[in-house]
Amino acid sequence: MMVSNLITEIGYLSINHDKEELCGDCVQVVSDPNKNTVTLVLADGLGSGVKANILSTLTSEILSTLISHDIPLEESIRTIMETLPVCKVRNVAYSTFTIIHVTNSRRAVVYNYDNPQPFLLRNGKYSPLDWRSQIIDGKTISYASTYLLENDSFFLMSDGVIHAGIGATLNFGWELMDVIDYAEGLFDKKYSAKSLATYIVSHVNDLYENKPGDDATCAVIKIRPRKQVNLMIGPASNREDDSKMLSLFFAKEGKHIVCGGTTSSVVSRYLKKELEFPLDYIDPEVPPTAHIEGVDLVTEGVITINKVLQYANNVFGDNKDYFTWSFKQDGASQIARLLFEEATDINFFVGCAINPAHQQEGLAINFNTKMQLVDELSKALKKMNKSIKVSYF
Numbered sequence: 103m104m105v106s107n108l109i110t111e112i113g114y115l116s117i118n119h120d121k122e123e124l125c126g127d128c129v130q131v132v133s134d135p136n137k138n139t140v141t142l143v144l145a146d147g148l149g150s151g152v153k154a155n156i157l158s159t160l161t162s163e164i165l166s167t168l169i170s171h172d173i174p175l176e177e178s179i180r181t182i183m184e185t186l187p188v189c190k191v192r193n194v195a196y197s198t199f200t201i202i203h204v205t206n207s208r209r210a211v212v213y214n215y216d217n218p219q220p221f222l223l224r225n226g227k228y229s230p231l232d233w234r235s236q237i238i239d240g241k242t243i244s245y246a247s248t249y250l251l252e253n254d255s256f257f258l259m260s261d262g263v264i265h266a267g268i269g270a271t272l273n274f275g276w277e278l279m280d281v282i283d284y285a286e287g288l289f290d291k292k293y294s295a296k297s298l299a300t301y302i303v304s305h306v307n308d309l310y311e312n313k314p315g316d317d318a319t320c321a322v323i324k325i326r327p328r329k330q331v332n333l334m335i336g337p338a339s340n341r342e343d344d345s346k347m348l349s350l351f352f353a354k355e356g357k358h359i360v361c362g363g364t365t366s367s368v369v370s371r372y373l374k375k376e377l378e379f380p381l382d383y384i385d386p387e388v389p390p391t392a393h394i395e396g397v398d399l400v401t402e403g404v405i406t407i408n409k410v411l412q413y414a415n416n417v418f419g420d421n422k423d424y425f426t427w428s429f430k431q432d433g434a435s436q437i438a439r440l441l442f443e444e445a446t447d448i449n450f451f452v453g454c455a456i457n458p459a460h461q462q463e464g465l466a467i468n469f470n471t472k473m474q475l476v477d478e479l480s481k482a483l484k485k486m487n488k489s490i491k492v493s494y495f
Contacts, residue, residue, distance in 0.1 A: 113296025126154025262318030330356030
């Protein structure tokens with residue numbers, strides 16, 4: 103969702119109860135570009151495993167569906183509260199939930215039912231909200247609203263987060279104020295919502311000693327400025343179009359990435375700047391980077407982009423590769439940071455020239471490989487809610 107120069111960025115991560123294949127928590131996101139709204143629902147099903155997964159999925163899907171059909175938030179909550187059964191043994195609902203509804207990246211309304219209380223960091227520091235409560239169908243719903251500023255970050259959690267470490271690494275679990283202190287300590291405005299959620303859940307897993315006693319989820323909603331990154335791979339299919347392609351590429355605001363040996367040579371000639379090569383390899387698995395004055399990053403092409411795609415796909419899994427690409431200095435890691443962390447808008451400039459060096463018999467790289475990599479990476483980035491434009495030359 104984009105308004106003016108700000109976007110509402112969402113990132114979340116879950117870990118399953120030890121020895122369970124399915125997560126008992128579920129997150130659903132509903133965006134309406136026409137109304138400039140985005141809504142996140144985090145539901146936590148009672149218990150763990152299949153039953154909890156079904157309950158949380160139904161809860162989050164019902165709520166998100168009602169909201170997407172313009173049913174007012176309070177009416178949507180009333181509907182789900184009337185629908186959810188109550189466990190007679192524990193006297194609690196079969197699923198708890200948190201809803202955050204953001205309008206124009208400027209105003210947020212949060213509703214919480216029996217999940218740990220969400221919290222807001224403003225300028226990296228805890229900013230208390232004016233929480234109120236109302237009774238719906240005999241159940242107490244907490245709610246709060248606030249106007250939002252750039253880099254404001256909301257943290258939403260299932261109770262597996264605050265229960266982390268009970269009876270093992272901690273006596274009483276990771277209490278809410280401890281979570282807030284940890285979030286304040288790690289906060290950096292350069293971190294994406296996904297990265298912030300990843301740090302929280304990774305620490306939760308450590309507290310559980312890698313054997314979670316409950317499903318645990320953290321979702322982060324961050325208000326951040328739009329940033330554009332431009333990536334070029336391959337020269338134009340007709341040499342006469344190289345100048346047009348390059349002039350459009352460098353006319354774009356934001357950082358510029360050039361991928362591929364032939365492409366780098368074309369850019370070097372166009373800019374009339376020397377193509378410089380390093381004297382050492384940073385990573386034996388990823389080809390080395392180069393340097394051209396006026397270009398933010400110069401890398402090899404297909405092998406490097408394939409590694410970036412591997413990292414992108416892992417983002418939708420356990421995101422453990424984050425702790426590799428977030429700090430390493432090889433070309434693939436640098437591209438991952440620029441595309442996954444820094445960019446909100448990404449422009450791909452794809453040259454369709456066939457590289458003769460890739461046509462050797464027995465070489466696994468071909469023209470279709472490059473096109474497929476760009477297509478799959480674009481889809482992965484769209485799934486990360488990046489705004490993507492691909493231009494072919």
